[in-house]
Amino acid sequence: MRTRLTVLVLLLGAAAGADDYSRTLAEWRAKREAKLKADDGWLTVVGLTWLKEGANRVGSNPGFEIQLPKSAPDNVGTLVMKAGKVRFLPHKDVAVTMNGAPLVDRDLKPDVDEHYDRLAVGRVKFFVIKREDKLGVRIKDNDSAARREFAGLKWYPPDVSWKVQAKFVPWDKPHAVTFDTAVGVKETDESPGYVTFQRGGKEYRLEPVVDDNELWFVMRDQTSGKTTYGASRFLYAAMPKDGVKRAGTVEIDFNRAENPPCVFTNFATCPLPPPQNRLPLAVTAGEQMYGKQH
Numbered sequence: 001m002r003t004r005l006t007v008l009v010l011l012l013g014a015a016a017g018a019d020d021y022s023r024t025l026a027e028w029r030a031k032r033e034a035k036l037k038a039d040d041g042w043l044t045v046v047g048l049t050w051l052k053e054g055a056n057r058v059g060s061n062p063g064f065e066i067q068l069p070k071s072a073p074d075n076v077g078t079l080v081m082k083a084g085k086v087r088f089l090p091h092k093d094v095a096v097t098m099n100g101a102p103l104v105d106r107d108l109k110p111d112v113d114e115h116y117d118r119l120a121v122g123r124v125k126f127f128v129i130k131r132e133d134k135l136g137v138r139i140k141d142n143d144s145a146a147r148r149e150f151a152g153l154k155w156y157p158p159d160v161s162w163k164v165q166a167k168f169v170p171w172d173k174p175h176a177v178t179f180d181t182a183v184g185v186k187e188t189d190e191s192p193g194y195v196t197f198q199r200g201g202k203e204y205r206l207e208p209v210v211d212d213n214e215l216w217f218v219m220r221d222q223t224s225g226k227t228t229y230g231a232s233r234f235l236y237a238a239m240p241k242d243g244v245k246r247a248g249t250v251e252i253d254f255n256r257a258e259n260p261p262c263v264f265t266n267f268a269t270c271p272l273p274p275p276q277n278r279l280p281l282a283v284t285a286g287e288q289m290y291g292k293q294h
Contacts, residue, residue, distance in 0.1 A: 022158045025255055032258060032287075033153050040125070040140055043147040047139030048129075048183070048267035051081045056137075058126070059091075069141045072124045079108075079128075079137060086110070086128050086135060088119060096121050110135065131185045131269055138267065146264060153259075154288040156227075162254040162285035166195040166206075168240045169247055177209055179218065179271035182231065182262045187271055192244035197252060199281060206252075207276050208237070215239060215250065219257075220273040222282035229289055232273045233257045257286025264290065 036043055049056075049066050057064040059075040068076060077090040085107045090096045096103050097120045108117045110130040118127045125140045170193035179187045189209035196205045208215035217235040224230050235257045240248035261268035 018160060021160055021163075025158050025253075028256060029153070029155060036153075036264065037147065037150055039142050041147075042261040042264045042268065043150055044140040044142050044144050045138060045261070045265040045267045046141045046144050046146075047126075048136055048269075049139075050134055050136040051079060051086065051128075053081055055080055058088075058137075066126070066137050066139075068121075068124050068126070068139060071141070071143070072121055076121050081135060084135070094121060111138070129269070131181070131183075132187060134185055151291070153290060156255070156285050156288060158255055159285050160255075162283070164197045164199070164252050164254070166197040166237075166250045166252045167247070168195050168244075168250045169193050170244055177207060177274055179274060181272060182268065182270040185269065187269075194276075195250050195252065202281075204279055204281055205276065206279070207274065210239075210244075211236070213239065217252075217277065218260075218271050218273045219277045219279060219283075221279040223284060227284075227288050228257075228286075229259050229263050231262070231270065232260055233283075233286060234260050235286070254283050254285040257283065259287050259290060 035041055046069060047067060052065070056066055056079040057075070058066040058068060058077050058079055060068045060070050060072045061074045064075075066079060073091070073094050075091045076094050077088055077096060080087050080089060087105075087107055088096070088103070090103060098104055099118055100120075103119075108128045110116055110128040112130045116127055118125055123142055126137050129136050129138050171191065175191045176188050177191045179189070181187055191207050191209050194205055194207045196203050206217050206219060208217045210216065215237045217237070218232055219235060220232050221228075224232070235252065235254065237250050237252050240250050242248045260270040262270035
């Protein structure tokens with residue numbers, strides 16, 4: 001009798017744990033969708049233009065170098081790029097704000113700076129981005145068609161077996177990872193090490209870089225181009241408890257694998273998975289394809 005009671009208690013405990021996990025995962029997924037739909041989220045991105053040296057005219061005028069949505073004035077001003085610096089010269093008849101305040105005449109801080117400068121005219125916002133040695137302008141509109149027509153995300157059902165304990169192995173010396181991107185430029189980041197995990201009796205390996213104090217995996221697997229986005233998915237994990245200088249354990253939850261921004265806008269600079277992150281495995285967990293963006 002005591003043995004049966006013990007088994008029952010264990011089963012009830014496991015069921016309660018699974019319920020808690022599903023609830024926590026559902027909350028995380030809801031936040032993921034809310035972030036996409038929010039003001040200034042990826043669904044609001046409507047433009048990206050790489051700057052040329054000298055004057056780049058900004059406005060809804062179809063002949064200008066930087067094309068703003070039709071709701072913006074015909075001529076908003078000029079972005080001048082010189083020796084790797086960008087300055088904005090507003091048109092005299094248009095009110096443009098910087099970071100929500102009156103415009104300041106200075107070189108614009110690009111998005112690689114935590115406090116980068118955001119310019120706005122009406123509901124349209126634009127700012128300078130930097131990718132390696134290239135400078136561009138990204139444009140956002142909170143009334144974008146993608147935001148208005150957003151149909152919600154699609155996920156694989158929660159599967160706790162895809163929440164794995166991976167072994168983290170640090171590199172002996174700094175190790176750079178170079179990403180190709182969806183827009184043709186290359187990006188280079190530092191990798192602190194690699195992780196290995198078991199699935200179906202086989203060992204697999206992924207190599208992350210560090211993003212905002214988390215391990216960031218850009219990966220592709222055997223579902224890519226079938227039930228998930230063909231180019232890649234992103235996955236974030238907490239840093240090893242003992243830091244990245246020594247071997248340790250990392251919890252990787254593939255149920256939180258997510259689509260990159262380029263699924264939702266044509267104006268993102270998404271990195272593509274390096275060869276070492278292309279898994280010979282079908283990861284049937286996480287976010288599935290949105291719309292028809294294979």
